[in-house]
Amino acid sequence: KGTTREQRALKYLKEHARQGDPDSVLETFDEFCRTQEWAMNAAEEKGDILDEIVRELQPTTCLELGTYCGYSAVRIARNLSPSARLITIEVNPDYAAVAREVVKLAGLQDKIEVINLDSADVIRELKTKYDVTKLDLVFLDHWKYLYIRDIKLIEEEKLLKKGSVVFADNVIIPGAPGYLEYIRGSKNYKSTFYSVHFEYMDDMKDGVEKSVYIGDE
Numbered sequence: 375k376g377t378t379r380e381q382r383a384l385k386y387l388k389e390h391a392r393q394g395d396p397d398s399v400l401e402t403f404d405e406f407c408r409t410q411e412w413a414m415n416a417a418e419e420k421g422d423i424l425d426e427i428v429r430e431l432q433p434t435t436c437l438e439l440g441t442y443c444g445y446s447a448v449r450i451a452r453n454l455s456p457s458a459r460l461i462t463i464e465v466n467p468d469y470a471a472v473a474r475e476v477v478k479l480a481g482l483q484d485k486i487e488v489i490n491l492d493s494a495d496v497i498r499e500l501k502t503k504y505d506v507t508k509l510d511l512v513f514l515d516h517w518k519y520l521y522i523r524d525i526k527l528i529e530e531e532k533l534l535k536k537g538s539v540v541f542a543d544n545v546i547i548p549g550a551p552g553y554l555e556y557i558r559g560s561k562n563y564k565s566t567f568y569s570v571h572f573e574y575m576d577d578m579k580d581g582v583e584k585s586v587y588i589g590d591e
């Protein structure tokens with residue numbers, strides 16, 4: 375088939391979701407993944423925890439690493455206050471193109487900025503080029519071996535403040551061993567592990583890690 379899985383998912387969303395309705399986009403994407411083709415969305419139990427974090431934290435500035443098709447970007451942004459923003463970074467141009475369409479379909483293009491670049495390059499420019507002062511929420515969901523590189527960069531750039539939350543997907547499957555060891559061993563974070571089902575798979579377990587920054591920045 376000339377199309378990619380991500381393009382087929384977008385087509386399904388355009389045909390079945392209500393334009394401008396984030397909840398409809400997410401429900402429809404979940405339906406696609408349950409009935410047509412699996413996709414690596416931070417959905418179901420993972421999404422419920424993400425919703426809880428956003429609702430409690432009420433973040434103003436959010437950063438997501440690993441947009442994929444925009445599912446978690448929409449999930450985060452639908453709960454943001456009017457002036458709050460989400461910057462989401464996706465290195466894969468095909469994924470980024472689909473994500474921009476999904477964000478538009480959800481009517482959240484004024485809250486979400488999708489950047490098709492390498493995460494490290496953007497993190498280094500968040501203060502100067504992207505007008506960011508501090509990050510209230512960071513969601514790690516890109517290549518698992520890059521979690522540790524990027525969290526260290528975020529610390530180096532002094533982008534976190536007391537109470538900032540770093541939420542990491544897939545700490546069991548595929549796993550991010552280096553990251554877990556680092557963040558749990560750091561005196562600057564208070565970390566909590568949540569055992570959850572792997573997205574759209576009732577017989578597989580994954581894990582997510584919520585870390586609250588208590589350092590001095």
Ligand SMILES: O=C(NCCO)c1cc(-c2ccc(F)cc2)cc(O)c1O
Nearest residue numbers: 414415440442515516517543544547548
């Ligand atoms: O690589 C991932 N994300 C970054 C790429 O854009 C990723 C992979 C998987 C997964 C896939 C295939 C499998 F067999 C096991 C795990 C799941 C996820 O939630 C993910 O975020």
Ligand SMILES: [Mg+2]
Nearest residue numbers: 416515543544
């Ligand atoms: Mg993931």
